[in-house]
Amino acid sequence: MSFCPGCGKSDAGHESCVRPLDPPRFCIHCGRKLKVQVLPTGYVATCVRCPT
């Protein structure tokens, strides 16, 4: 099962959840909130549970 990186839900129809200027906020493997550090020229998103 995969989860929406914008809202963390697993059902379909989430095409608009992640906008072009948003980093992912939820783990696509488990649906948990990601730890996201936005940097001036990129970002790092990690799940506390799932391996990256």
Add this chain to the structure above:
Amino acid sequence: MILDIAREQVLERGVGLDEAQTLEVLRLPDERVDDALELAHEVRMRHCGPEVEVEGIVSIKTGGCPEDCHFCSQSGRFETPVRAVRLDIPSLVEAARQTAATGATEFCIVAAVRGPDERLMAQVREGVKAIHDNVEINVACSLGILTREQGEELRDLGVHRYNHNLETARSHFGHVVTTHTWEERWETLQLVREMGMEVCCGGIIGMGETLEQRAELAAQFAALNPDEVPLNFLDPRPGTPFAGLEPVPAMDALRTIAAFRLALPRTILRFAGGRELTLGDLGARQGMVGGINAVIVGNYLTTLGRDPQEDLDLLAELSMPVKELSKTL
């Protein structure tokens, strides 16, 4: 009519528009906005020059904020997708290095807090020193409400500019934040000036304020006379009380840029958050030739921005040199 007055008063004499005059600019019909932008650009070129100040920002402490700023996805009071995270010092230095590599002269360290506690001050102390030791760039901070001792320490660390936004007009502030007051922010800004740091104080347009309140905010900025005003446009964030607000229409955003430049002829007026959403690529160009003379390049605190190279290419195309570090020290 108001633009004729502004040409004589602001362009020729360098006296910014007052609140009532600013409101007249904000009420200009769409077909006059280009004229307002053109005049604002002339004012910027005459009173500030062609150089553009480039800045990068980074969050050293993201999320979990106790305050309830209704626009902010980092408030711990709202159910937002943002999870609390802290930036380690090596990553902070690397972020400053990446920022400097874009040609930026400013690097602002930001924390989502009411005001810094000792843990955050220790992090900032170490971080500012490490950046100064390793990267050629000015360091600014935005850490919320300061005590006198904290202000003194930041100054002594060599923090040359401190950001604390008024966010919105005094008369609208209670609709945006309830956990602290506009006056508390004003007091910190006075403290920053007293400490000898440059004052950076901005706001967010599009939080339900009226045009009158936008003019009020411009007048309050003029009364404060900050070195820099970062102008943000609301990016309605999921989970916040303002999630359902509509982004500011592009024409209103451009009108606001022109009006604020005419109210603040000598201030560094910086394009900040929300510009990509509100104005897009075309708007970036219009803003740069409409009174803006500074940009945040790259990403913001929790959202992504344009590729820095796009902004730098735009500045080169417009023959606007990036301000050099030697001219800011």
